[in-house]
Amino acid sequence: MTGVLTCAEHLEWIAAALERADLTAVQRATATARVARARERMADAELHVAVLGETSSGKSTLLNAFLKQRLLPSSARVTTRTTLTIRYGPTAQVTDGAAVSAASGGHGALKGTLDRLLTGDAADEVRDLTLSWPSALLGEGVTITDTPGFSVDDAGHRARAVAAAERADLVLVVVPAVAAMSSALADFLAGPLHDHHDRCAFVLTKIDLVDEAERADVLDATVRRLRELGIADPMVFPCVPESVLRTVADPDAGQTFSQVEADLVMLTNERRQSAIAATLSGLLAELLQAVEQAALRRGERLAEAEREIARLVVPDLRAFLENWSQEAISAGRRAINVALEAASRPRFAADLETRLRTAVNRDSVTTGAKMAKVAVETMRTRLRAEAERILSTAGADANAVLRTSATDLADEFADQFRRLARLAGDERVPEIPAAIGATRVPVPDLDGADDTLTAVGSRLSSSAALRTSGGAAIGAAAGSVLFPFPLVGTALGALVGGMLGAPGVTAMRTRFVAEASPVLADARSAVAALVRAAVDRLFVDYTGRVDGVCRRYLRDWSGEIEDLAAREAAARAVLAEEIACAAATAKDARERREQINRLRAAMSRRPVRIGAGETAS
Numbered sequence: 001m002t003g004v005l006t007c008a009e010h011l012e013w014i015a016a017a018l019e020r021a022d023l024t025a026v027q028r029a030t031a032t033a034r035v036a037r038a039r040e041r042m043a044d045a046e047l048h049v050a051v052l053g054e055t056s057s058g059k060s061t062l063l064n065a066f067l068k069q070r071l072l073p074s075s076a077r078v079t080t081r082t083t084l085t086i087r088y089g090p091t092a093q094v095t096d097g098a099a100v101s102a103a104s105g106g107h108g109a110l111k112g113t114l115d116r117l118l119t120g121d122a123a124d125e126v127r128d129l130t131l132s133w134p135s136a137l138l139g140e141g142v143t144i145t146d147t148p149g150f151s152v153d154d155a156g157h158r159a160r161a162v163a164a165a166e167r168a169d170l171v172l173v174v175v176p177a178v179a180a181m182s183s184a185l186a187d188f189l190a191g192p193l194h195d196h197h198d199r200c201a202f203v204l205t206k207i208d209l210v211d212e213a214e215r216a217d218v219l220d221a222t223v224r225r226l227r228e229l230g231i232a233d234p235m236v237f238p239c240v241p242e243s244v245l246r247t248v249a250d251p252d253a254g255q256t257f258s259q260v261e262a263d264l265v266m267l268t269n270e271r272r273q274s275a276i277a278a279t280l281s282g283l284l285a286e287l288l289q290a291v292e293q294a295a296l297r298r299g300e301r302l303a304e305a306e307r308e309i310a311r312l313v314v315p316d317l318r319a320f321l322e323n324w325s326q327e328a329i330s331a332g333r334r335a336i337n338v339a340l341e342a343a344s345r346p347r348f349a350a351d352l353e354t355r356l357r358t359a360v361n362r363d364s365v366t367t368g369a370k371m372a373k374v375a376v377e378t379m380r381t382r383l384r385a386e387a388e389r390i391l392s393t394a395g396a397d398a399n400a401v402l403r404t405s406a407t408d409l410a411d412e413f414a415d416q417f418r419r420l421a422r423l424a425g426d427e428r429v430p431e432i433p434a435a436i437g438a439t440r441v442p443v444p445d446l447d448g449a450d451d452t453l454t455a456v457g458s459r460l461s462s463s464a465a466l467r468t469s470g471g472a473a474i475g476a477a478a479g480s481v482l483f484p485f486p487l488v489g490t491a492l493g494a495l496v497g498g499m500l501g502a503p504g505v506t507a508m509r510t511r512f513v514a515e516a517s518p519v520l521a522d523a524r525s526a527v528a529a530l531v532r533a534a535v536d537r538l539f540v541d542y543t544g545r546v547d548g549v550c551r552r553y554l555r556d557w558s559g560e561i562e563d564l565a566a567r568e569a570a571a572r573a574v575l576a577e578e579i580a581c582a583a584a585t586a587k588d589a590r591e592r593r594e595q596i597n598r599l600r601a602a603m604s605r606r607p608v609r610i611g612a613g614e615t616a617s
């Protein structure tokens, strides 16, 4: 932005920037209304003066003084209930914008209508109440608006006063000399008038109610107070509007008010251009602030989109799946290990030996052959059951882990896909099957151990040779079949053979159990090795299934992901441009606002003019 631009140029720039801005419906409506008002203000050459003050401060009386007759209702109570604009017109008449009522005619008819519309219940209904008056008040092309007291909260009095203040180019704030320090005035100056101090002038009324000797002090105190309230060099016009209306009683008083009126006419004349420019620049400054904020918000949203892109991992689908598969594999490994640890429970060894002892000590077990048979049966049942338990636990746990991992993957993938699609300008939601469902992780068998154990048991129990004579050879053969490990098989076989023919069943049982224990331990570790081997195969199967999941994702989604990633990259390039554009708009709006504010400050710098008014009288 270079040079000093005109309001019209600023306004066109603002309107275009607002078109592009991301605004909520409410923000857009406010901005559109402001632009319309700025356009209206530019097209309108009239100077709008609003008279504001607390109730009974003398606003309507001041206007009556300008009108030179008691036309507007005034009283010591809350009187004016709605705004009335007085503008030049060839004939005296009252119109209501909503055309509810209109009146013209003599003083009495007008006064009656104004009384009814301004003070009665009708005041709540009327809109744009206007009094046309056949002489220009405070100069050519000036409209003056009387307002309800801003100190009255009821029935929208304050709201109407605030609206009038916002529309005004120049505000005459009526301050009664008898209560110049009120907190209601301080609040109004700090609130609705806060941004309009440069267009306020103060009319200190009712100065006749202050002792003559104290008038100068009251004026000084009022100026001091206004400075404290943030008005750098307040223009204060002390006067007695009532005096004009009492001309019969006090002809000189009317003359002194005329001086104040002449000062105000001069003020409106002098300040016409700058006041209108101040109104316009105030509107433009507000709009520029809205544009800057919208641009900053947009920039922030775009930057967030960039950060969002940086957080996405799915565009590199292989890496995304690799990451998942590593986690799924270690989770599966952990689950399987936990199941395997249970295999080395010492309690199981003790339990196996107790069972063996109980089986051998049964009354029916009196021969070596029977002992061998029950030993094999016990081992078969228990070892088999334990091995199966371990394997099925490991299998089920691994299966559960894989199912959970696959569901997590599906969720994470769907989420990432959606975010990527959105960034690429696509609102699609992918349909991703929960991946694994009820698929069973197979439990590998124990390499035929069950068949083997069954065969050995039946052969041992039915072997005539074992029942009658020393059967070390047969026992060894049976043992070898029972467990395909030379050490265990041979040891058990030799044990069974050596037992046969020993004296005394009890001694034989004791010896059998003692000798059988280490054999059992060996059998257990042989089965444990079988289990470990089976678990290894289970793990291989598990990792294969994890790979299968990854392959399926690659097969089903890599094309789509590549496509979305390419579109997102294109969108990102546009985004980068938009971010730069939003930042430039924000900067431009800020600079324009600063320029306008500088101009406005320059316009409001002027010599202190404190009207001598009627203090001198």
Ligand SMILES: Nc1nc2c(ncn2[C@@H]2O[C@H](COP(=O)(O)OP(=O)(O)OP(=O)(O)O)[C@@H](O)[C@H]2O)c(=O)[nH]1
Pocket: 053, 054, 055, 056, 057, 058, 059, 060, 061, 062, 073, 074, 075, 076, 077, 078, 079, 080, 081, 147, 148, 149, 205, 206, 207, 208, 209, 239, 240, 241, 242, 243
């Ligand atoms: N003595 C004296 N009385 C005044 C002066 N100006 C106004 N008054 C009286 O103060 C009272 C209130 O005046 P209004 O003009 O009705 O006051 P207002 O600010 O319009 O009041 P609302 O319409 O209620 O907001 C009336 O009784 C006036 O006669 C003045 O300069 N001197």
Ligand SMILES: [Mg+2]
Pocket: 059, 060, 061, 073, 074, 079, 080, 147
């Ligand atoms: Mg009034």
